[in-house]
Amino acid sequence: MRTVAQAVARVLADAGVEHGFTVPGESFLGLLDAFARTPELTLVSTRHESGAAFMAEACGKLRGVPAVAMASRGPGATNLSIGVHTARQDHTPMVVLLGQVPSTKLGRESFQEVDLAAMFAPLANWSSQPTSAAEVPGAVAEALARATGPRPGPAVVAVPSDFWDEPFPGPLPVPEPPPAEAPDVAAAAERLGAARSPVVITGARDRASHRELVATAEELGLAVYTGFRRQDAFPEDHPHFAGHLGLSVPGAQLKALENADVVLTVGMRLDEVTSQGFRFPLPEQDHLRLPPSALAELRARTPGRRRDLSAAHAAVREFMTPPELDATSAPHPTEVVRELRRLAPRDAVVTNDAGNFSGFAHRYWCFTEPRTQLGPCNGAMGYAVPSAVAAKLVAPERTVLAMVGDGGALMTGQEIETAVRHEAPVVVVVFQNGLYGTIALHQVKSNRPMSAVDIGAVDFAGWARSLGAAGHTVDTRDQLEPAIRRALAEDRPCVLDVRIDPDVLTADARLADFLES
Template sequence: MGSTVARQVVRILADARVRRAYAVPGESFLDLFDALHTEPRMTVVSTRHEAGAAFMAEADAKLRGTPALALAGRGPGASNLAIGVHTAHQDETPMIVLLGQVASANLGSDALQEVDLAAMYQPLAKWTRQASSADEVPGLVLEALRVATTGRKGPAVLAVPSDFWTARVDSPKPEPEREVRPGGVRRLAAEIGKLVDDSRYPAVIAGGGVREARSALIEVAEHLGFAVYNAFSRQDAFPEDHSHYAGHLGPGVSDDQLIALQQADLVLALGTRLDEVTTRNYRFPAATQPLVMVGGVRPGPRRRGLTFHVDADIGEFLTELRVAASPRKRNLVVASQAVRDFMTPPPRGRSGPVHPADVVRTLRELAPDDTIVANDAGNFAAFVHRYWCFTRPRTQLGPCNGAMGYAVPAALAAKLAEPQRTVVAMVGDGGALMTGQEVETAVRHRAPIVVVVFQNGLYGAIAMHQARVHGRLSSVAVGTIDFASWARGLGAAGYTVNDLEELEPALASALVRQRPCVIDVRTDPDVLSPDTRLSQMLRPADPDG
């Protein structure tokens, strides 16, 4: 007799270099859990919530470039997992999701926790299936791996009835399909090289797909005179201290930083889907600007104008383009100065609530250059994006879909994947209260991450929108939390920073401790963003409502 479906699936995943599975244990995949336990190449990380599991798997895969595994049970568990799967889909992160389903005999009977999981996840994932027989499960897992890692990368979701895991499959383990790359990279590069030669002001938008081709991009930018922008939350794609760096296409960037993109007569989008934030609400590239999209991502439906799609490995394409196009020098002093001015923090604050810029600046001065920064969503993140200055590869983990609660789980996954590196989570108080309990998971796995909580007592982004539109706030207050005591209750070290003088000693201590640390920084609630003060937007109360 052959081995069980569970054991075959685990071997397939391990052979594909999947190294960690993240899950809240569930009864609908007991046998898969047991098979994972006996596979020496894989580690199971038991999380405190399925959202944390999904964020961990997404961050693990984003950092390593190979899929990680997220598991959830039927109904409630699968619903909890959905936020991280959506994050992986929008971030183009390869991820395998296996969902436990009710027993096959009970399908369609409105059984306990039964949901049509394939239909539920269809708009949230790149690929969804539900196995209809036990013997097709190994082949479906192979298909999921192929889909997740080719073209536009993303999450592949497979629902498996609980009784299928113990079935024995007589057929040998299927071999993975070999990927066939589109041919003619040299010919395609030669054609694009002509466009580059004909242009005067070529610009590049670098996305997450460039991570494995970063060195090639730097060489090509210097050789061909490209101005390079980093896509939203992809600030480690191209070094932000490089003379050809033109800026980060995130919220709040100055108009001066957009000049090189506005005047571009050719735009190359490398490994990015050109999302709403990166394109400034689909303003760039304009219809009059020829666009070349390189990688598996195709132009979206709102794109107008001349567009070329090069479905090729980005590194190979850049290597050929460097040869095909004519070298040139380009003066980018104005663009570089605009970036430097924008990224220069304001003067250090004095006593009282800490300015968020001082938190980022001080931590950047103390932490190693290759520190991995997992930043959450929220207004505080604008200070991270603006003032950190990402210079090394694979140093940023951030959700481009704006999912709160990402940073703490992501930091833990990064530390498990690369234990030799310093890993910092930066999170607001609202996000910390969503998934911060994964600090206990970090304690259990002896993963010494540093969690910096920007506590301003507000859902800052919503407060800013309310103040701007209505001149007053409604239901955005977050109660004052003693995060240091909370951290100690979870087994971590806890610090409280109320004043700028306390900031550097707390950060310096946390960075060298060999245990998870949480630093509760009480930041000024009036400082909503680098350029916005809450007090300037609030209007006097109207006695008539």
């Protein structure tokens, strides 16, 4: 007879789940055993629960199918929570399975006890703690359904530790996602057909959606914006591309959106950054929402039309054209990104951490292929390295690059050891400037002294070698290209420690400009 844990593993495998990421804990030993004994499932032991959660999020984002993040009660679960919040704000399907204190000790503030269902309720699509062992497989099936519903996201199940090894004699439950609301494509087609200057904002990144959106934009004459850190949803070199709605968008790139009479959102929620502080859509603009699956019908119902979108795309091209760089010996972040883009394959997966340095990647990479960008829409530091490891495990045939600041690298960079152990040759580029640059910029822009933003010098190349990876230091511009070529040719994980000038805060701002004023 199956145990509860074995039933859960089978429910997950039958739903297409392939990976589970965890720091093992004594409150879910039965689940660890069931995962290891299920051929369709791969169990990855990570060095920190935040790394496990970021890996599960990245896996779900790349595949469109949930991965599982697992952690133990109390400290393990709280460590895991950052990745759950990331999955919620990124609309990423994820199943979170947490070990809880034994059912006989619940509610007594037992060792490491936390009300996990209540704790995760505001961070997840759904959270639950079954009251009997027999309820657990059904709760996991419900979590799968909630994670993959109309708004994908994380779903959490906390399971008392004594439930895992209980027998489960019943039939296996099957996830039943709630029905999606049928879109009114006819009404959308009528409004688009009469529109003067419609635009699209998209965040749908799978290959089919990418292809459908390109066809729709070309046939209906639509300018297309991509949502925050969803730049791979539409090719940035396409003449209909109007810009990435990220942070610090120049006014010239917003003109097409400001002048639109209809805004069509495809495959995403308009979060605060994408909507530019909830500014868009403007009150006078019609706002239409469609799933990517409705685009073919939309084209069939809407007359084809050509519009002059050259001004909108010219603003993008100007923004993405790098300025002349100062003749200094130190590598410039612009040059680092441009050289990586030039030398890496077109379909390389790029992960980026939070921080000022990520603005260079957003501005100068030029995403053209679907599912090539993994970045935290909630701005979580520590995302880049774990997500790169997961991406390489999911797509071992693709080049995977992580771009991370020294602050983020020191938070979760130890997952390079996970990459070494699983033979996942990722390339990690550390932009080391000894500074929490985003916070420093906020401080100097508001005329405050810089405080608590210094980061000590770290030999990231030596640190990488101590973990079994390759490591190279880049101190000068002439070292950059050969170092990137070596890293891309490595058959093991590789860290490039790129020492950049701390004065370079963003592509348009230097620290000295504020300190001198």
